[in-house]
Amino acid sequence: MSKLEIDFCGVKFRNPTVLASGVLGVTASSLKNVVKNGAGGVTTKSIWLKEHAGHKSPVMFGTDHYFMNAVGLSDAGIEKAEKETFPEYSKGGRPAPIIANIVAGKIADFGKLAERVSKLDPDIIEVNISCPNVEDELGKPFACSVVDAAAVTKLVRSKTKKPVIVKLSPNVSNIGEIAKACAGAGADGFCAINTVGPGMAIDINLRKSILSNRVGGLSGPAIKPVAVRCVYDIYKATGLPIIGTGGILTGEDAIEMMMAGARLVGMGTMVYYREVEGFGKVVSEMEEWCRKNGVKNVEEIVACIS
Amino acid sequence: MxxxxxxxxxxxxxxxxxxxxxxxxxxxxxxxxxxxxxxxxxxxxxxxxxxxxxxxxxxxxxxxxxxxxxxxxxxxxxxxxxxxxxxxxxxxxGTNYEFKKGDKVALVAGGYGAAPMYFCAHEAVKAGAEVDFIVGARSEDLLLFTHKVSGLSDVDLHIATDDGSCGFKGYTTQVLEKLFKKKKFNKVCTCGPEIMEKFVGEIAEKHGVDAEISVEKYMKCGFGVCGQCVIDDSGEPICKKGCVMKYSYLKRMPEFGKYHRDAQGKKHNF
The missing domain is CATH 2.40.30.10 (Translation factors)
Structure with missing residues (x-):
């Protein structure tokens, strides 16, 4: 048996797979079901200070090669996380670590959120400054500016003792520079990447963009090479722990991402292609790969190409 | 892989x-x-x-x-x-209803649930099943598909209206209770308001039948990814594991017949 258990920012994960934010994260029971199906950890859907509507449908669709979404970060607000999601997820003991993903339109709100969400005792706080689906409302994501990314990180860092990881955007000219700035502002690690683009797809018979938001983030198999490269760049720039996410569907994909520098691998769109049971399948495939290749502890392969 | x-x-x-x-x-x-x-x-x-x-x-x-x-x-x-x-x-x-030759089927439709139940009746008859179709609405003018259902052979149509303007004065569930006294159904399928569906499930269970129920939730993706339609406590998405689900599963869900969630995931009681 190869050891898949791995430590991330001082938190122990039974295996390196983590549910990425935005997928199957509306309720505590949904998160628990993902753990039941094999995930080593889960990330909540992005939590806002107040209720946030999200976009009208269609908000997502998939093809053989890529997936697109513009859900628009719908959420009932932090009150729901306080009253429902965290207490229910924690009832009878947490089945796996939970990462609280927070999002805001104003830098100051990230501070307020970090303070409140810390009281819920999340294992890690993930700061979402990189959603490409809400630009009409919020402008360019903070993750696209060295200054803004560092400012958000610094504020969140000052409001919590929990490990803070920053979710970065691939849609920048130098992701390593952004990561370095966040590391300098106190980030403990990163999650990368958020969706690519935004992209656009048009139904030529209806002469309308398919997503109601017109544009949406690209995910799925097509973006894996971009994600692997970004993780490699971030690792090289900072050496900090990374949740590598983007286009991972199989155990082999997960191994590749870890070789680029990820300690954990995030999966969201994988659920579209393999259903929620895919978590367990990916874990088995990782285990099998490690066994066949004489890897006793999965940690050995992290950033092994660097 | x-x-x-x-x-x-x-x-x-x-x-x-x-x-x-x-x-x-x-x-x-x-x-x-x-x-x-x-x-x-x-x-x-x-x-x-x-x-x-x-x-x-x-x-x-x-x-x-x-x-x-x-x-x-x-x-x-x-x-x-x-x-x-x-x-x-x-x-x-989503999942679907299945029928086979010789099935004795009760279909219970409330409100606009009559439309998908009509499709069921059609498929059940095609498979060689005997069908009792119970349809209910608040009043006669809100009844749906009764003429289409009565056009199907091997289907007995039973109408219930809250105000008695057509058929039995009362609920579909009361009609189902009465029919169970006369007939032995091996299959009960229902689509309508969740509270009605819950009662249909209970009645069928009392008579040894695990009802198959169409569950309605706020949905966005339709393929089990967005997580909007997950049910408490299993946390499974209804769009993928349903919409047609067994009562024996649903009765273990504290959400069933009690509350639903909106587009932001906030709870609302029925």
Missing amino acids: KIQTFDTRPVALTIKKIVRENENTNTYVFDYPLGARSGQFVMLWIPGVDEKPFSVAYDNGTEFWLTICRVGPATKELFKLKEGDKVGVRGPF
């Missing part, structure tokens, strides 16, 4: 025909080999407006129907469309 892939982009379809069912309900007819089984649903995209889930009311392999009640902003816009206009359709999605 090779992964089987698939496409869920909408297909643009022309509305072939619009049939007025009652003041607030239309049936939209499409020429398209959707291949839906009874109980399945599609996501209907009204371009520039919104996309919503609807049960399939009929599918013969070359043509399918969606029977839609005007209840909110999206359906209000849909009702402005005319024959020849185009919409987008994704699906079919």
Whole structure:
């Protein structure tokens, strides 16, 4: 048996797979079901200070090669996380670590959120400054500016003792520079990447963009090479722990991402292609790969190409 | 590891025909080999407006129907469309009802649940089952599909209205209780308000039948990814593990018959 258990920012994960934010994260029971199906950890859907509507449908669709979404970060607000999601997820003991993903339109709100969400005792706080689906409302994501990314990180860092990881955007000219700035502002690690683009797809018979938001983030198999490269760049720039996410569907994909520098691998769109049971399948495939290749502890392969 | 892939982009379809069912309900007819089984649903995209889930009311392999009640902003816009206009359709999605020869089936339909239950009746008869179709509404003018159901052979139609303006004065569940006293059903299927469905499940269980229930939740993706329609406490998405689910499963769900969630995931009691 190869050891898949791995430590991330001082938190122990039974295996390196983590549910990425935005997928199957509306309720505590949904998160628990993902753990039941094999995930080593889960990330909540992005939590806002107040209720946030999200976009009208269609908000997502998939093809053989890529997936697109513009859900628009719908959420009932932090009150729901306080009253429902965290207490229910924690009832009878947490089945796996939970990462609280927070999002805001104003830098100051990230501070307020970090303070409140810390009281819920999340294992890690993930700061979402990189959603490409809400630009009409919020402008360019903070993750696209060295200054803004560092400012958000610094504020969140000052409001919590929990490990803070920053979710970065691939849609920048130098992701390593952004990561370095966040590391300098106190980030403990990163999650990368958020969706690519935004992209656009048009139904030529209806002469309308398919997503109601017109544009949406690209995910799925097509973006894996971009994600692997970004993780490699971030690792090289900072050496900090990374949740590598983007286009991972199989155990082999997960191994590749870890070789680029990820300690954990995030999966969201994988659920579209393999259903929620895919978590367990990916874990088995990782285990099998490690066994066949004489890897006793999965940690050995992290950033092994660097 | 090779992964089987698939496409869920909408297909643009022309509305072939619009049939007025009652003041607030239309049936939209499409020429398209959707291949839906009874109980399945599609996501209907009204371009520039919104996309919503609807049960399939009929599918013969070359043509399918969606029977839609005007209840909110999206359906209000849909009702402005005319024959020849185009919409987008994704699906079919979800689980379905199955029937076999010799089945003794009770179908219990409440309100606009009559449309998908009609599709069930059609499929059950085709499979060689005996069908009792119980349909209920608040009053006679809100009854749906009764003429279509009575046109099917091997189907006994039972009507219940709250105000007694047509058929039995009372609820569909009371009719089901009465029928169970006379007949031995081996299959009970239902679609309608969740509270009614819960009672149907209880009654069927009392008579040793595990009812199959169409569950309705707020849906966005239709394929088990967005997590909007997950049910407490199993946390499973209804669009993927349902919509047709067994009562023996649903009765263990504290959410069933008690509350539902909106587009932001906030709870609302029934």
